[in-house]
Amino acid sequence: MKYTGPIFRPPIEANTPLLQVTVGCARNKCTFCTMYKDVRFSMEEIDQIENDLREARLMYGSITRIFLVNGDAFGLSARRLKEISEKIIEYFPEMETITMYAAIRNIRAKSDEALRELRDLRINDLWVGLESGNEAVLKHMNKGFKLNDAYEQLDRLNQVRIRHNGIFMLGAAGKGKGIKNAMDTAELINTTKPALVGLTTLGIFAGSQLAEEVEQNLFIQATELEILEEEKKLLEMIEVENMPFYGDHPTNASRLAGVLPDDRDLMIETINETIAAADEGFLNSTADRSTL
Numbered sequence: 001m002k003y004t005g006p007i008f009r010p011p012i013e014a015n016t017p018l019l020q021v022t023v024g025c026a027r028n029k030c031t032f033c034t035m036y037k038d039v040r041f042s043m044e045e046i047d048q049i050e051n052d053l054r055e056a057r058l059m060y061g062s063i064t065r066i067f068l069v070n071g072d073a074f075g076l077s078a079r080r081l082k083e084i085s086e087k088i089i090e091y092f093p094e095m096e097t098i099t100m101y102a103a104i105r106n107i108r109a110k111s112d113e114a115l116r117e118l119r120d121l122r123i124n125d126l127w128v129g130l131e132s133g134n135e136a137v138l139k140h141m142n143k144g145f146k147l148n149d150a151y152e153q154l155d156r157l158n159q160v161r162i163r164h165n166g167i168f169m170l171g172a173a174g175k176g177k178g179i180k181n182a183m184d185t186a187e188l189i190n191t192t193k194p195a196l197v198g199l200t201t202l203g204i205f206a207g208s209q210l211a212e213e214v215e216q217n218l219f220i221q222a223t224e225l226e227i228l229e230e231e232k233k234l235l236e237m238i239e240v241e242n243m244p245f246y247g248d249h250p251t252n253a254s255r256l257a258g259v260l261p262d263d264r265d266l267m268i269e270t271i272n273e274t275i276a277a278a279d280e281g282f283l284n285s286t287a288d289r290s291t292l
Contacts, residue, residue: 001052001059005039009067010127010167010198011249013099016067017060019052020044021084025071027103031142031213032172034205036071043076049084053091064096074102074126078114085121095122102126102164104145107153115160124162125195128154131169133188134181140219141172142209147188154192166194168234170252171202171227175220178230186237196244199234201227201251203289224253225275225283231256232271235264251289253278 004023009016024039056063066088074081089095098121107128110118132138135147145153157164166189173181189197204211204221213219222230231247231254238245238260245267247256254274256267275283 001055002044002048003069005070006035007069008035008071009069010165012196012198012246013067016065016099017056017063018067018069019049019056019088020070021049021068021100022070022073022076026075027072027105027144029142029144031140032169032202032205032208032210034208037207039070041072043080046083046087050087050091053087057091062094063092064094066092066095066098068098068100071101072103072106073100074106075109078110078118081118081123082121085118085123089122097125098122099125099127102128104128104130104143104149104153107157108145108149112156112160115156115162119160119162125165126157126162127165127167127198128194129167130188131167132172132181133168133185134173135184137173137177137181150188151191154194158193163195164192165196165198166192167198167200169200169202170230171222173222173230175222175226178222178226179233182230182233183237186234186239190237190239193240194243196246197238198249199231199245199247199252199256200249201253201289203251221286223284224278224287228253228271228275228283232268235260235268235271238264253287 003020009018021044024036024041026041028036085098088098130150131141131143138147154164168185204214210219240260243260245258245260254271256270258267
C-alpha cells in the first residue's frame with residue numbers, strides 16, 4: 001500500500017483500512033493547521049489505486065469499510081470519486097461504507113444528483129471538519145466557508161442521505177469566549193444532526209499563522225479550565241437523540257466517549273473529576289499541544 005507524507009484519520013477509524021487517493025490538502029490555508037504544509041497536493045494515479053486495492057484484498061480479505069486519505073479526498077471531482085468507488089466495489093463487492101474527510105466547500109461544489117450517485121456507490125459517510133458553530137471563529141480560523149454555508153451544505157447531505165460526522169475544536173474561540181462558542185456550536189449540531197460528534201482541542205503548531213498570533217499576543221489561548229467548562233456547556237446543550245459523542249482525541253485533557261443524551265451526566269461527571277484532580281497551576285494555564 002502506498003502512502004505519501006503524514007497520514008491523518010479520526011481516532012475512531014483506527015482499525016479501518018486506508019486507501020490513498022490524494023496527497024496533502026488542496027486548500028492548506030487554515031490558520032491553525034500545519035498538517036500538510038510540507039506536502040504538495042496531488043491526486044493519486046488510478047493505476048496505483050488499483051494496485052493498492054489488489055494488495056488490500058490480499059491483506060484483509062473481506063472488508064466492509066474503507067477510509068480514503070489524505071486530507072482533501074472529497075475535494076476530488078464527483079467523476080473521479082465515482083471512478084475510485086467503482087474500483088473499490090470491483091475488488092470489494094461486499095463494501096458498505098466508503099468514508100473520508102470532507103470540507104464544506106467540497107460538498108458545495110457537487111450537485112444533489114452527484115451526491116446521490118456517490119451515495120449509491122457507497123460514499124455514505126463523511127467526516128466534516130467544522131471546528132465551530134461561531135461565525136467569528138470560522139473567519140479567524142480561515143476555514144473557507146461562512147456559518148450559513150455549513151447549515152446549507154449539511155442539510156443537503158441530510159437530504160440525500162449521506163451521513164456526516166461533525167469534527168469540532170475546543171478552545172478555538174480563545175480566552176473568555178468558550179461558553180459562547182459552545183452555545184453556537186450546539187445550535188449547529190442540534191439543527192444539522194450529525195451522525196456523531198468528535199472533539200479535538202486547539203493546538204498551537206510552529207509555523208502556523210496562529211502560532212505567530214500567539215507570539216504577538218494577537219490571540220490569547222483559553223486556559224485548561226475554560227476549555228473543560230466549554231466542553232461541559234456543549235454537552236449540556238446538545239439535544240440530538242442517540243448521538244455518539246467522542247471527546248477522546250489525544251489533544252483533549254479529559255477523555256470522554258458516550259451516547260447522548262443517555263451518557264450526558266456521566267461524561268459531565270468525568271470532566272468535573274478531571275477538574276477536581278488537576279492542580280490550580282494546570283487549570284489556569286494552557287497545556288503544550290504542539291504535536292499530535
